[in-house]
Amino acid sequence: MALTLATTTPGEPEIFASLQGEGASLGRPTAFVRLSRCNLACHWCDTAYTWRFSGDNRPHRDDLAFERETNQLVLDEADVAARIAALGQDRLVITGGEPLLQGAALARMVALLPAGTQIEIETNGTVAPHPALDPLVAQYNVSPKLAHSGNPAELALVPERLAAFAADPRAWFKFVVAMPQDLAEVLRLRDTYAMASERIFLMPEGTGSAILRERMAWLAPLALEHGLRLTDRLHIHLYGDTRGT
Numbered sequence: 001m002a003l004t005l006a007t008t009t010p011g012e013p014e015i016f017a018s019l020q021g022e023g024a025s026l027g028r029p030t031a032f033v034r035l036s037r038c039n040l041a042c043h044w045c046d047t048a049y050t051w052r053f054s055g056d057n058r059p060h061r062d063d064l065a066f067e068r069e070t071n072q073l074v075l076d077e078a079d080v081a082a083r084i085a086a087l088g089q090d091r092l093v094i095t096g097g098e099p100l101l102q103g104a105a106l107a108r109m110v111a112l113l114p115a116g117t118q119i120e121i122e123t124n125g126t127v128a129p130h131p132a133l134d135p136l137v138a139q140y141n142v143s144p145k146l147a148h149s150g151n152p153a154e155l156a157l158v159p160e161r162l163a164a165f166a167a168d169p170r171a172w173f174k175f176v177v178a179m180p181q182d183l184a185e186v187l188r189l190r191d192t193y194a195m196a197s198e199r200i201f202l203m204p205e206g207t208g209s210a211i212l213r214e215r216m217a218w219l220a221p222l223a224l225e226h227g228l229r230l231t232d233r234l235h236i237h238l239y240g241d242t243r244g245t
């Protein structure tokens with residue numbers, strides 16, 4: 001068994017050190033690993049190279065199609081763990097795509113990391129964490145996808161998963177918001193699944209500094225009004241919409 005990773009350039013796995021750009025750990029130095037594949041297809045997805053391979057015609061804003069051969073890389077767990085350990089960070093963010101699709105292999109990889117490495121997982125909140133992985137995780141950043149993502153609600157919003165994450169003190173919710181009208185859906189999900197307001201982030205959709213600032217200008221008063229948090233996307237300001245950052 002092995003892990004299927006995203007690539008930065010052909011042949012290079014997307015394993016890097018950076019500052020966590022979003023959410024509760026924003027600004028924290030950390031190692032990152034990006035896994036390939038996703039079970040959803042958000043039309044504004046900024047990592048479509050993890051899933052929108054040639055022949056996949058699910059709608060995407062940029063209508064890009066990626067070659068699987070150059071955008072996926074299969075490595076064994078020990079190789080992935082060694083590359084992460086070499087970055088010398090005490091924290092690891094596992095992202096994707098949807099990383100929980102590879103939960104069993106992730107559990108084996110995490111077990112090979114230096115003792116004490118803290119594990120943070122970015123997830124779309126539709127997949128149950130593998131029972132061998134779950135006890136190893138310090139923080140879940142759960143990003144349920146709203147109607148504007150273009151996914152059918154029955155795929156994007158899995159009631160028992162949302163309820164389980166809402167009850168898990170390790171989980172933070174991070175809603176990608178594109179329009180002020182999206183707030184109603186966030187509030188409905190919060191109330192339906194009893195998500196704690198202080199664990200909910202609103203995050204502007206956008207892959208450039210100007211659009212993030214523009215959207216945060218109207219998100220800030222909405223966050224204040226509803227007792228929710230606001231998060232920027234720090235890495236976009238620092239590095240732009242680039243791989244491996």
Ligand SMILES: Nc1nc2[nH]cc(C(=O)O)c2c(=O)[nH]1
Pocket residue numbers: 018019020021022095096122235245
């Ligand atoms: N620096 C940095 N922070 C991030 N936080 C979440 C990311 C993601 O793509 O899931 C991400 C990312 O790609 N880069």
Ligand code: SF4
Pocket residue numbers: 038039040041042044045046047048050096097098124145
């Ligand atoms: S869930 Fe995340 S990785 Fe998957 S399509 Fe949506 S934004 Fe992209």
Ligand SMILES: [Mg+2]
Pocket residue numbers: 046047
């Ligand atoms: Mg990202």
